[in-house]
Amino acid sequence: MNSVLPKSGTMTTIGTMTTIGIIGAGEVGTQLARAVIALGYEVVIANSRRPETLAGLVSELGPHARAATAADAAAAGDFVVVAVPLKLANDMPTAQLAGKIVLDTNNYMVWRDGHYPEIDSGRKTVYELRQEQLPMSRVVQAFTHIQAPRITTAGQPAGAPRRLALPVSSNFPEAVHLVTGLYEQLGFDAVDNSPLSQAWRSAPGQPAWSALQHQTRSELMANLARAHPVVAA
Numbered sequence: 105m106n107s108v109l110p111k112s113g114t115m116t117t118i119g120t121m122t123t124i125g126i127i128g129a130g131e132v133g134t135q136l137a138r139a140v141i142a143l144g145y146e147v148v149i150a151n152s153r154r155p156e157t158l159a160g161l162v163s164e165l166g167p168h169a170r171a172a173t174a175a176d177a178a179a180a181g182d183f184v185v186v187a188v189p190l191k192l193a194n195d196m197p198t199a200q201l202a203g204k205i206v207l208d209t210n211n212y213m214v215w216r217d218g219h220y221p222e223i224d225s226g227r228k229t230v231y232e233l234r235q236e237q238l239p240m241s242r243v244v245q246a247f248t249h250i251q252a253p254r255i256t257t258a259g260q261p262a263g264a265p266r267r268l269a270l271p272v273s274s275n276f277p278e279a280v281h282l283v284t285g286l287y288e289q290l291g292f293d294a295v296d297n298s299p300l301s302q303a304w305r306s307a308p309g310q311p312a313w314s315a316l317q318h319q320t321r322s323e324l325m326a327n328l329a330r331a332h333p334v335v336a337a
């Protein structure tokens with residue numbers, strides 16, 4: 105039984121197993137799948153190709169995982185992780201994600217994604233653009249500030265002196281609540297950097313990004329506070 109799933113804005117303990125849809129089966133998606141299955145969640149995971157291409161991964165993950173299309177993973181999830189870079193042309197299953205909390209692990213990387221003028225100018229954060237692409241979902245920035253292999257290894261008990269803190273940001277408090285609970289289950293502290301319009305404070309190039317390997321809650325809060333505003337070139 106898991107208790108991080110909020111329904112209608114409130115924290116609810118549910119009697120059935122929570123299923124997490126994971127769209128993206130690369131470094132982050134696979135590590136998150138391993139981590140949450142170890143916590144007792146069910147996982148439905150997808151890549152950009154046919155589910156059959158994930159047979160080896162699903163075999164490794166065991167009976168609490170299955171592969172699906174992205175639309176089916178979205179539909180199956182009580183909440184859904186999108187571990188896929190943002191594209192200017194939305195490639196996520198918008199209809200199946202409607203009404204759901206969507207954890208976006210994406211970081212904006214110019215070398216990979218090209219230039220997005222709205223982000224470069226400071227008008228929007230990458231998570232605001234994802235929220236615009238998924239207007240019926242509740243988008244929340246999550247797991248952006250930890251290297252994928254460390255998701256399963258870096259967690260520590262609450263109160264550990266150098267416990268890693270991760271930012272979370274959303275326009276929806278229940279989504280922040282869910283991610284904070286999931287971080288806690290995995291051994292990480294959360295720092296709420298909401299709403300999504302504030303997420304530039306943790307973007308690549310900012311102090312909170314440079315320190316992402318090892319910042320505690322107080323250090324992350326200080327790094328977010330001393331972020332320098334984006335100025336258009």
Ligand SMILES: NC(=O)c1ccc[n+]([C@@H]2O[C@H](COP(=O)([O-])OP(=O)(O)OC[C@H]3O[C@@H](n4cnc5c(N)ncnc54)[C@H](OP(=O)(O)O)[C@@H]3O)[C@@H](O)[C@H]2O)c1
Pocket residue numbers: 127128129130131132133150151152153174187188189190195196209210211212213247248249250251252253
């Ligand atoms: N790597 C890290 O340590 C790390 C840490 C934190 C955050 N992030 C961020 O998290 C995001 C994912 O990073 P990653 O390293 O996991 O990337 P990755 O290894 O390149 O994996 C990306 C995955 O997304 C899938 N994908 C792409 N388009 C899709 C679509 N339309 N529908 C379904 N699946 C789709 C790909 O499928 P195919 O295999 O079929 O191509 C692949 O499985 C990035 O934005 C990255 O910046 C990465």
